[in-house]
Each structure stands twice: as structure tokens, then as C-alpha cells.
Amino acid sequence: MNVYDSHRIASMLNNLGFEETKTAQKADLIILNTCHIREKAAEKVFSDLGRLKMIKDERAKEGLDTVIGVVGCVVQAEDEEVFRRVPFIDFATGPLTYYRLPEILRKVGEKRGEPIIDTEFPAESKFDFLPQNSSMGGSSFLAIQEGCDNFCTYCIVPYTRGVETSRPVNDIIEEARILVAEGSVEINLLGQNVNSYRGTDASGKERNLAYLLRKIAEIDGLDRIRYTTSYPADVDDDLIECHRDILKLMPYLHLPVQSGSDKILKAMNRRHTSGEYLDKITRLKEARSDLQFSSDFIVGFPGESDKDFEDTLGLVRKVEFCQAFSFKYSRRAGTPAAIMPNQVEEKVKKERLEILQKLLAEYQLRFNKESIGKIMPVLFDIKGRHKGELIGRTPYMQNVHAELGKEYCNKIVNVRVTGANVNSLAGVKEGK
Ligand code: 5AD
Numbered sequence: 001m002n003v004y005d006s007h008r009i010a011s012m013l014n015n016l017g018f019e020e021t022k023t024a025q026k027a028d029l030i031i032l033n034t035c036h037i038r039e040k041a042a043e044k045v046f047s048d049l050g051r052l053k054m055i056k057d058e059r060a061k062e063g064l065d066t067v068i069g070v071v072g073c074v075v076q077a078e079d080e081e082v083f084r085r086v087p088f089i090d091f092a093t094g095p096l097t098y099y100r101l102p103e104i105l106r107k108v109g110e111k112r113g114e115p116i117i118d119t120e121f122p123a124e125s126k127f128d129f130l131p132q133n134s135s136m137g138g139s140s141f142l143a144i145q146e147g148c149d150n151f152c153t154y155c156i157v158p159y160t161r162g163v164e165t166s167r168p169v170n171d172i173i174e175e176a177r178i179l180v181a182e183g184s185v186e187i188n189l190l191g192q193n194v195n196s197y198r199g200t201d202a203s204g205k206e207r208n209l210a211y212l213l214r215k216i217a218e219i220d221g222l223d224r225i226r227y228t229t230s231y232p233a234d235v236d237d238d239l240i241e242c243h244r245d246i247l248k249l250m251p252y253l254h255l256p257v258q259s260g261s262d263k264i265l266k267a268m269n270r271r272h273t274s275g276e277y278l279d280k281i282t283r284l285k286e287a288r289s290d291l292q293f294s295s296d297f298i299v300g301f302p303g304e305s306d307k308d309f310e311d312t313l314g315l316v317r318k319v320e321f322c323q324a325f326s327f328k329y330s331r332r333a334g335t336p337a338a339i340m341p342n343q344v345e346e347k348v349k350k351e352r353l354e355i356l357q358k359l360l361a362e363y364q365l366r367f368n369k370e371s372i373g374k375i376m377p378v379l380f381d382i383k384g385r386h387k388g389e390l391i392g393r394t395p396y397m398q399n400v401h402a403e404l405g406k407e408y409c410n411k412i413v414n415v416r417v418t419g420a421n422v423n424s425l426a427g428v429k430e431g432k
């Protein structure tokens, strides 16, 4: 979501006449878009800002002015506190109000030195005020829903991104059409809780994600559809049927489970048990047999015992995820879990994370190795580190490195997979 927000901010600044610079040293305006999900991400913002302050000072010696702004969830969560920690910044705005940047920048120009902050939860939707979204290349993000009403006890998102809101169906379809007309062959529909999407159609009727997927699949020239991130309890029959019916829907689903222990899931305020999660996986697989899953895991949630952790490992062995993201529980001030008793020791969290990541990597490597010899459609959209190399993604989100001319960038190319490791595949273009 932050990558998407940054893209929209960049487009907005372009409209104001700004151009992207290659380095921070050359920039008159520097904006950090920030994440507050875990302590590590939030703290990184402040160390990055320390470095930017040095650049600002160096530029000042050459008589150059530098405006520094902070956007995103760190601002929403820390509010005025941000200015206490980094008094040299010029403005700060939350993730829901960045559409006001043109006005904020005007104010910065008028009253240099006075910090400007905007952490309102606005009644209006930022999407009604932002300039038209533009393609990000072969693959584009499209936000359809924002915020979250789930209030998992560890999570800061409902407090920073606010309550769930869904964009109207027609706005999304129009945006999708534009992205495709501009060259995107893949669209990834985004939302914190994307499968609880409830947007209104032209007649005012409420529609769900399944309806939207079917509509978007009708767009000619669009080859791949993805949606991220889903909540297991909101995977309904309608959505499962989409995986059976819509071939453009990629056979890869990111479905975070967080833990395999029912005791911990309950303490996390998740609306599903591990059994219900596994049942959803089975039903999705029945709908589309080649479907593969990725997930998010948290280890060391307050009260997690060795047995609870074993249950997580057991669930991993059952599902055999093709990819996963796993984290040590991080205390976020203001969330219920932060003040729960039985916080788990850092050492134990570290050990559990290592064990879990080793197991996850085994399945990921096995899945990647099984790809060797297969011919897979790969959407290339990134230049590799070596000259003449492009990096792309298979339907299963595996990274593929191949020697290919840049004329293939942002295109789907059939590739024979020749090598595999945990994080990527190597391949050669199949046929002429
Ligand atoms: N500590 C660790 N991980 C967290 N996540 C969310 N909040 C926390 C936290 N306090 C993880 C969850 C979520 C992913 C985006 O980040 O696994 O699915």
C-alpha cells in the first residue's frame, strides 16, 4: 500500500512541476513515506531522517534550500511527537490526507520554519481528490479499499489507516481501464482487508470483491489479476467461485494466518481458528487445483507457549506455503496486546523466528525447484543488475532472472526455468 501511495504522491508532485532526482543530494523536496507496523520499520524512519538532515545541512552550505516532509502511518500514530524527535522537518501528514500536499507545500512556502501537520481522519475520500492514477509499468497497483475494522490486538493499522472504506465500483473499473490502456497487463487490487470490499455500483447497490473481480476480468488487454491482502474469515463462497471461474485470476493467494494455535488466534482477536483456515485452503484448492498460498506469521505473541508455536509449525507443514512473511511480535503502543501479560522474551522470539523461517524456506525452495524444466509465463518489469538481464514474476510471484532485451520489459514472455534457489528462479526465453 505504501508503494502505491508513494506512486500517487509522485504523480501529484509531477503535476505540480516537480521532477524525480536520482539522489537525495539533488532534491529540493524530500518526502519519506513511512510505515508503523513494527518498531523496526518506524525507527528506521528516524535514522533515515537523521541522514537527510545532514544532506539538508550540506545543501544549505551551498545556498540550497531543502524541504523535508514525512507522510504515512508514523505521522498518524506519533502526531506532534514527530516534530519533537525531528524538529528540522517542514511538514508531516498521515496516510489519508496526503492528497492535500499541494496546499501543504503552498503553506510551507508561506511560513518557512513553522511545522505543518495534518493527521485528520477526513470525512472525504482521498481518491476523490487525487489526480488520475497512472500505470506503474507492466504491473500496477490499484487501491480499492482502505482501513480495517478487524482490530487484531497486535495491529496498529486500524488506528493509522482508520475504519474500512471502499471505493465505488465504477471509479475502480475506470481506473483499471486507464492502467491497461497505459500498458499494464497485470493489476493488483489493494486493500488492508481487500476481501471485505463493499463498494457501491452506479445504481447505489452494494457489491463485493467477487463482483468487482468478474467486472475487471472483462477488460481486454488485461491478462493477470491479483488481490492483496485478504482476511481468512472473509473468504466467502462467491470469492472461492471466482478462483474456479476467472482464469485471469492468478493461482497465488496471500492469505495471512498469523498463528497455528487457536488459543493465540483468539488472543489476537482473529475471527478464525486454524481449522477454519485450513478448511478455506481446502475449498480454494478444490476450486482451482493449481492454487498456491503465501501467508504472514507472527511469532512470540504474548502468552505463546512452545506448544502454541509447535501448532504454527504444524499448520505450515499442512499447507506447504510457496512463500511467506514472518515476524517477531512487536509491541505497538495503544494496541491491546502491548499491555497483555506474559510478553515473550526477545531471545525466545528470535529462536522461534529462526526455526519458522527455516521451515518456510524449505517449502519455498522445494516449490521453486519443482519449477525447473517447466515453461512459465513471466511478466518482466525490472532491469536486472547485469546488463541485458530482466527480472520478472511467474504467476506464483516467483522472481525470475533471464537474459532478455529491454523490448521485453513490461511484457509477458514464456520462459523455461533452468535454475532455482530459495528466492529466485533463472530461466531462458522459450521459442523465438
Ligand atoms: N508485530 C509483528 N508483526 C505484525 N504485523 C502486524 N502487526 C504486527 C506487530 N505488532 C504483521 C502481520 C500482518 C503483516 C502485514 O504484519 O503478520 O499480516
Ligand code: SF4
Residues within 6 Å of the ligand: 148, 149, 150, 151, 152, 155, 156, 157, 158, 192, 193, 231
Ligand atoms: Fe491489522 Fe490485518 Fe488485523 Fe486489520 S486484519 S487489524 S490490517 S493484521
